[in-house]
Amino acid sequence: MPESVAVFGAAGFTGALTTKLLYSHPSFELRWITARSDTGLSLHDLYPHHRVPLVLEELNLDVHADVDAAVVAYPHGAAAELVAELREREVRVVDLSADFRLRDPQVYAEWYRNHPAPALLEQAVYGLPERYREQIQDADLVANPGCYPTAAVLALAPLASEGLIEDVVIDAKSGASGAGRAATPKTHFVTVDENVSAYGVPRHRHTPEIEQELNALGCGVPVTFTPHLLPLDQGELVSCYVTGEGSPSGAGLYQLYADFYADEPFVELSDGPPGVRDVRETNFCRISVHHDQRTGRVIAFAALDNLWKGAASQAVQNLNLMFGRPEGEGI
Amino acid sequence: MPESVAVFGAAGFTGALTTKLLYSHPSFELRWITARSDTGLSLHDLYPHHRVPLVLEELNLDVHADVDAAVVAYPHGAAAELVAELREREVRVVDLSADFRLRDPQVYAEWYRNHPAPALLEQAVYGLPERYREQIQDADLVANPGCYPTAAVLALAPLASEGLIEDVVIDAKSGASGAGRAATPKTHFVTVDENVSAYGVPRHRHTPEIEQELNALGCGVPVTFTPHLLPLDQGELVSCYVTGEGSPSGAGLYQLYADFYADEPFVELSDGPPGVRDVRETNFCRISVHHDQRTGRVIAFAALDNLWKGAASQAVQNLNLMFGRPEGEGI
Amino acid sequence: MPESVAVFGAAGFTGALTTKLLYSHPSFELRWITARSDTGLSLHDLYPHHRVPLVLEELNLDVHADVDAAVVAYPHGAAAELVAELREREVRVVDLSADFRLRDPQVYAEWYRNHPAPALLEQAVYGLPERYREQIQDADLVANPGCYPTAAVLALAPLASEGLIEDVVIDAKSGASGAGRAATPKTHFVTVDENVSAYGVPRHRHTPEIEQELNALGCGVPVTFTPHLLPLDQGELVSCYVTGEGSPSGAGLYQLYADFYADEPFVELSDGPPGVRDVRETNFCRISVHHDQRTGRVIAFAALDNLWKGAASQAVQNLNLMFGRPEGEGI
Amino acid sequence: MPESVAVFGAAGFTGALTTKLLYSHPSFELRWITARSDTGLSLHDLYPHHRVPLVLEELNLDVHADVDAAVVAYPHGAAAELVAELREREVRVVDLSADFRLRDPQVYAEWYRNHPAPALLEQAVYGLPERYREQIQDADLVANPGCYPTAAVLALAPLASEGLIEDVVIDAKSGASGAGRAATPKTHFVTVDENVSAYGVPRHRHTPEIEQELNALGCGVPVTFTPHLLPLDQGELVSCYVTGEGSPSGAGLYQLYADFYADEPFVELSDGPPGVRDVRETNFCRISVHHDQRTGRVIAFAALDNLWKGAASQAVQNLNLMFGRPEGEGI
Numbered sequence A, B, C, D: 001m002p003e004s005v006a007v008f009g010a011a012g013f014t015g016a017l018t019t020k021l022l023y024s025h026p027s028f029e030l031r032w033i034t035a036r037s038d039t040g041l042s043l044h045d046l047y048p049h050h051r052v053p054l055v056l057e058e059l060n061l062d063v064h065a066d067v068d069a070a071v072v073a074y075p076h077g078a079a080a081e082l083v084a085e086l087r088e089r090e091v092r093v094v095d096l097s098a099d100f101r102l103r104d105p106q107v108y109a110e111w112y113r114n115h116p117a118p119a120l121l122e123q124a125v126y127g128l129p130e131r132y133r134e135q136i137q138d139a140d141l142v143a144n145p146g147c148y149p150t151a152a153v154l155a156l157a158p159l160a161s162e163g164l165i166e167d168v169v170i171d172a173k174s175g176a177s178g179a180g181r182a183a184t185p186k187t188h189f190v191t192v193d194e195n196v197s198a199y200g201v202p203r204h205r206h207t208p209e210i211e212q213e214l215n216a217l218g219c220g221v222p223v224t225f226t227p228h229l230l231p232l233d234q235g236e237l238v239s240c241y242v243t244g245e246g247s248p249s250g251a252g253l254y255q256l257y258a259d260f261y262a263d264e265p266f267v268e269l270s271d272g273p274p275g276v277r278d279v280r281e282t283n284f285c286r287i288s289v290h291h292d293q294r295t296g297r298v299i300a301f302a303a304l305d306n307l308w309k310g311a312a313s314q315a316v317q318n319l320n321l322m323f324g325r326p327e328g329e330g331i
Helices: A013-023 A079-088 A105-111 A118-123 A129-138 A147-161 A207-216 A250-260 A312-322 B013-023 B079-088 B105-111 B118-123 B129-138 B147-161 B207-216 B250-260 B312-322 C013-023 C078-088 C105-111 C118-123 C129-138 C147-161 C207-216 C250-260 C312-322 D013-023 D078-088 D105-111 D118-123 D129-138 D147-161 D207-216 D250-260 D312-322
Strands: A003-008 A028-034 A069-072 A092-095 A124-126 A141-143 A167-174 A224-229 A236-243 A267-269 A285-291 A298-304 B003-008 B028-034 B069-072 B092-095 B124-126 B141-143 B167-174 B224-229 B236-243 B267-269 B285-291 B298-304 C003-008 C028-034 C069-072 C092-095 C124-126 C141-143 C167-174 C224-229 C236-243 C267-269 C285-291 C298-304 D003-008 D028-034 D069-072 D092-095 D124-126 D141-143 D167-174 D224-229 D236-243 D267-269 D285-291 D298-304
Touching (some): A003 A013, A013 A028, A013 A312, A069 A312, A079 A118, A092 A312, A105 A207, A118 A124, A129 A147, A129 A312, A147 A207, A147 A224, A147 A298, A167 B167, A167 B236, A224 B236, A236 B167, A236 B224, A250 A267, A250 A285, B013 B069, B069 B079, B069 B312, B079 B118, B092 B312, B105 B207, B118 B124, B129 B147, B129 B312, B147 B224, B147 B236, B147 B250, B147 B298, B250 B267, B250 B285, C003 C013, C013 C028, C013 C069, C069 C312, C078 C118, C118 C124, C147 C167, C147 C236, C147 C250, C147 C285, C147 C298, C167 D236, C224 D236, C236 D224, C250 C267, C250 C285, D013 D028, D013 D069, D013 D312, D069 D078, D078 D092, D078 D118, D092 D312, D105 D207, D118 D124, D129 D147, D129 D312, D147 D207, D147 D224, D147 D236, D147 D285, D147 D298, D250 D267, D250 D285
Parallel strands (some): A003 A028, A003 A069, A069 A092, A092 A141, A267 A285, B003 B069, B124 B141, B167 B224, B267 B285, C003 C028, C003 C069, C069 C092, C092 C141, C267 C285, D003 D069, D167 D224, D267 D285
Antiparallel strands (some): A167 A236, A236 A298, A285 A298, B167 B236, B236 B298, C167 C236, C236 C298, C285 C298, D167 D236, D236 D298
């Protein structure tokens, strides 16, 4: 019998895409989708291209928590409370928000606010399968990584694990779907079209998440991370500039990455710099790495689809791991 | 009597825009435009939005060199020979190619090929008015800067001149017009649309030009420079990540830039990161500068229109200086 | 002494562009700009690329009506009242809204609501210079045409005036700036990007305006008019499919248009179908006309920039006419 | 045992997508892919996002014709000869070109040139499953419809079959992938971006194909068909303006369409005008129909993905029918 699942917060971009993936997933039965607005509408009305006829319901945990697993796609801050209630009812959860990504509540407090459910932080596993596959399998609460951290950590992990990063600049570029579904002056077509600019300078909230995960790999340097908004829909590229001694160059550098990701089904290496088109609507992260002889720097690029590997399909990848399904099923 | 001018290589993007600007310029009489292809066509046929009815002629120096000044918009390598012939006939020249930008023929040879007219290098002035205004006024040969170096040098000059740069990463983003008019797989709409990727990794030819100009400001560090192609038409943004001791922060940092550019008519500062929309179809370079307390880094952004301040309108700015016209006339 | 002018409603796209044009206009002194929101901000804060440092003020007619002329850029319905007050104070007005475009208050009522100032309708002149140049010169109240009617009427006028239209379908395409500055789900980048769809089917409010003006040319047929939203910023194309007996074909058809527009400075004919790029950021309307031998139909295309000839620059063109300035001054 | 298939001409946009779909199809074994250029390259090199590691081979029928079925994605004119050779070897063929779509060789000659294989025309079935499902099942040669005719015929068939079309204008809009992979001035990013214009005026080659299929439904009127190029990648919208007596309005009109397509798995109706985003990367054609009371006209819109339902996925749909597979398998 398939496991029953629910998606909470299915009206946003990432919740809706998770819904679409789970709706046609062979091993899960998607039982409920809820939203904080647009309730009563069919998801089909909001996102015709997803072709999911389910109706967005108003949250009623007595009804909707009667599932084996849930994906929570609430905004940061709002997610923690719902996750706590779901965990009390023993629902296994993948949370798309930032609320359980930072292990240290002090760091969370510094970048967001006081943590609303610090007791749960201990049981949360950071949901990057390429790093925590085994822990995810046993987890009851998975904190799905941010889109930028997913790309940045995958781009840098081989270097970090070898102690080759003394300093790093991460210049990130993202399409407008990363800004979410809310209609604001920043997401108006006329603002984004034929434009590019940085935002969140110099303190974007994905910075501590990247640092935490590099730190876990043995790289304790503070990170300079600057995202830019591009005139495209889905897609994200991180360009990482690494200073450090002892990095291999040429074929040796490629081999370091090839070995590190040899068994990873969703990380692929390319010779030339990857484009976000190469990974559009997939769970792949595509990486290239280059050595600049003149400066000694290593430059690593990682491209992914911010709504897929950066959010929804990675959530399904995590669910697959949690319930013993083939890791790539349904994505 | 207005000075007579000609544009050689007017069929490309930057030559055509230079033509448009000079055609309606109050102080120059645009007498000839030539091209290496499409001769016999009116510029209006190729670029209706420029509204210039002049006909592209095949080069005949006996006819076309009878002018006071010329703008040469030939590809790198092909320009030097024509420039040499024009100089022999005592035509004052603004050259849009890279052929006279690098003062050291050894460096040119390393990044391009053996220099075709090394004797002329000495008389060439680097055409960045914000740096060499007085020399440009007296110059007979002005090497119009590359688009990326224009943005990067303007973004970094205040720091470089104060000795505040120990290391710098320049991550640049450009629209597709920067790739030129040639129809190739790289400029196909379907390649560029909904995409972003780096190119010229790790050795883009604008690197030595940036280094030369930072060096002239007292900053001798090698530069990491990586451009990216974006799905937009015109516009260029450079994001500069500077490591160094002793930089002011906050208001002091802003003031450093404000003082440095206090008298510059075409450099403007913004509080937040600039967007390329802010400078579209203008000669402005728009800059912001930020201090990251966590890492001590200074981050500077500069936005410009690669076809305007990055090429054609800066060429006209230089012509204005060379002939004693108001610097912003006609642009 | 230059005439003093004010722009009311300068925070929207068309009001802001009108402000930009008037700010640098050699014959008008732009004294005030007002807005219904964002008051206290500089226009520069909202639209850096316009480079207008004026501050948006809250409307105070005792102060702001002390001008020779005003441009009103209010929404339909809201404009009429302000226009009436300005007219009472003998300010000459160009109104960008639809409130005074329809001469028949019954028609207005059918498509909008009861007319808020029917008494003023008689003195309003429809501000299409190519049709009403002389009346505009003497007018105190000019109703600036809608963007679609401007394009459609210019595309069809030569045929209509010769009685060659028995039936017509107008399929129109517009960029997203035509939807205005409001951030809504419809103007979200992710909605517009990589998309195209019709809207206002089958009753778009520009229909009666087109019919009124074709009627004035002797063509009394009801019009089928359907606009579509395209993933671009500025630009509008109307494709007009005309059924009728007796139309000339080939060169004769072109000549009909060439004669009709022989003296028009801002209408240009092209042999092939025009693109909106050809007229971007100009006051030009670019037209081509074709005869389909197989069906006998005439197909006419007209391209313009919806914010320029479709709104702001046409408003300045009208102001120029009203005050005896050269028609193309400042645009 | 799965049927073996080959794709000839796999380097173009539609051939490559067909390859991708067949590569992962559960019931076909994709044995060969060939190309007329780029041979020796892996499809992965040209189209990384398709993730097909097969190598493009130079055509050798002695090897490559040893399959049960083939998809031919050659240009018009070049396809017929290859199709003839494949048919001689008893390979069942789906041809993506126009060579076998027009049943009357006279009409082909009028719009293209003398037909290179007229004898085969009789056995060719027009591959629009919604019209010829049964004949396709038995066909050895299926002429896959053009993208515009697919959309136009599906939009108009319910009206045509009821004799409700006396006259029709079809205004079509397509993304740039419809122009093919060749890099030309017309497909340069800078040409397409922020632009829209008509092309093929007034005689686009899809016109006779649309007329043939409307005629087969009993509607013998000549068609006015005008396509436009839009700044988007994949997607196509046709807007059809129908004049005729006796059409139902309101609910009756919707019901006519609902009944006509009641059993069609890949035609879906929408209340409001469809957008091409709704069908991106799917085999769906999404249709809406509207009655304009003022003019009596019926307006029908159809949206599809020109590379999918307009080409590659419809080819697979046809292959599925030819080999008794579920119609939607693998698409």
